[in-house]
Amino acid sequence: MGTLTGLKVVEFAGIGPGPFCAMLLADMGAEVIRIDRAANVGKETQPPAVQTTLRGRRNIALDLKHPDGVETALALCGKADILIEGFRPGVMERLGLGPDAVFKPNPRIIYGRMTGWGQDGPIAHTPGHDINYIALSGVLHAIGTKAGGPVPPLNLIGDYGGGALYLALGALAAYIEAQRSGKGQIVDAAMLEGAASLMTPVFGSLASGAWREERQSNRLDGGAHHYNVYETSDGRHICIGSNEPQFYKLMLETVGLGTADLPAQTDRTQWPAMIARLAAIFKTKTRDEWTALMEQKEICYAPVLSMSEAPAHPQNVARKTFVEVAGVMQPAPAPRFSRTDSAITGAPAYAGEHSAAILADWGIDKVRVAGLLKNGAVKQR
Numbered sequence: 001m002g003t004l005t006g007l008k009v010v011e012f013a014g015i016g017p018g019p020f021c022a023m024l025l026a027d028m029g030a031e032v033i034r035i036d037r038a039a040n041v042g043k044e045t046q047p048p049a050v051q052t053t054l055r056g057r058r059n060i061a062l063d064l065k066h067p068d069g070v071e072t073a074l075a076l077c078g079k080a081d082i083l084i085e086g087f088r089p090g091v092m093e094r095l096g097l098g099p100d101a102v103f104k105p106n107p108r109i110i111y112g113r114m115t116g117w118g119q120d121g122p123i124a125h126t127p128g129h130d131i132n133y134i135a136l137s138g139v140l141h142a143i144g145t146k147a148g149g150p151v152p153p154l155n156l157i158g159d160y161g162g163g164a165l166y167l168a169l170g171a172l173a174a175y176i177e178a179q180r181s182g183k184g185q186i187v188d189a190a191m192l193e194g195a196a197s198l199m200t201p202v203f204g205s206l207a208s209g210a211w212r213e214e215r216q217s218n219r220l221d222g223g224a225h226h227y228n229v230y231e232t233s234d235g236r237h238i239c240i241g242s243n244e245p246q247f248y249k250l251m252l253e254t255v256g257l258g259t260a261d262l263p264a265q266t267d268r269t270q271w272p273a274m275i276a277r278l279a280a281i282f283k284t285k286t287r288d289e290w291t292a293l294m295e296q297k298e299i300c301y302a303p304v305l306s307m308s309e310a311p312a313h314p315q316n317v318a319r320k321t322f323v324e325v326a327g328v329m330q331p332a333p334a335p336r337f338s339r340t341d342s343a344i345t346g347a348p349a350y351a352g353e354h355s356a357a358i359l360a361d362w363g364i365d366k367v368r369v370a371g372l373l374k375n376g377a378v379k380q381r
Contacts, residue, residue, distance in 0.1 A: 001029060002028045002342050007031065008031050010083050012086070014087065021168045022053075052328060056346055057346070058349055069377040082171050083109055084167070086114040088127070109184040110187060112189065117191075118188060131152050133190075134162070134195045138196065146217075161195070165194070166194035171187050224271055232283065233286050236287035250297055
């Protein structure tokens with residue numbers, strides 16, 4: 001019984017942040033049904049099990065170009081607490097599934113909209129991806145090297161940090177408010193704005209003069225020797241985050257610089273020289289040798305693990321940070337709750353795998369279900 005048990009969510013199939021948001025809600029106990037395209041049934045190019053963000057929910061396939069398919073989608077939305085969609089602005093309206101159409105039968109529903117740029121503005125209609133959204137928010141410029149320029153930080157900041165997490169937070173906040181007011185509302189989650197929001201403390205540092213806009217010139221962007229990544233003798237890497245003086249002192253002692261005549265830790269002019277000095281030292285041992293020396297000390301140290309290595313680390317094993325579902329290793333639900341544990345309730349589903357069962361469970365008459373399957377408005381795998 002997760003924290004969101006009893007919550008009903010309708011997710012319109014998409015990619016990236018929408019499915020990730022739905023996964024988070026499903027992991028915490030919400031009943032999430034994914035409305036897929038009827039045309040996708042039987043067209044999988046890879047097994048669903050590897051599409052890990054689709055875990056924990058059932059799948060119904062509808063033809064949203066068929067009037068009965070749209071009517072069925074509206075009927076499901078009429079019984080839902082939250083709707084999640086990630087189309088470009090105007091698409092849901094053209095399908096007959098925009099907010100006005102959905103609010104009419106269900107004025108309490110939370111209508112969650114996930115876009116890159118937002119629902120309006122001069123470029124709202126244009127396509128984009130994570131890299132574009134974080135570029136316009138100031139994030140991408142700040143990440144990278146002096147010599148090589150900006151480096152894309154996977155698609156974690158726009159799609160998932162600034163997108164899915166903000167949509168989940170906004171949808172749940174709106175749902176709580178609806179319990180008081182009795183009224184639903186639209187949640188307009190833009191990845192551009194979520195990514196910008198994540199930069200709030202950095203903008204504060206910029207205003208104070210503590211942050212310099214030249215890459216690798218700051219404490220947290222690879223400019224500081226005491227907060228950096230270093231290569232080891234076996235070609236692997238370790239990282240240290242010894243920002244605080246007590247951690248820094250112990251780090252220096254551990255690497256053999258405890259009695260050396262060194263510049264002040266905060267002297268930015270000496271950071272490049274100190275990076276070079278530490279780089280030479282860390283190249284003298286393997287990653288595992290440094291781990292044996294440093295991991296149990298108050299240094300703020302960690303070996304840089306690959307995704308294949310991470311599940312086997314003792315901390316991750318002890319906490320069950322990773323789990324295997326349908327033969328695929330993946331991160332477990334987070335965060336943890338003391339009473340209402342989150343759980344992965346099922347492997348990712350095929351398109352249309354649960355069409356008939358969902359309609360029956362959500363109160364659609366079985367004669368009507370038979371008709372929908374017959375006329376192609378609903379497709380069962």
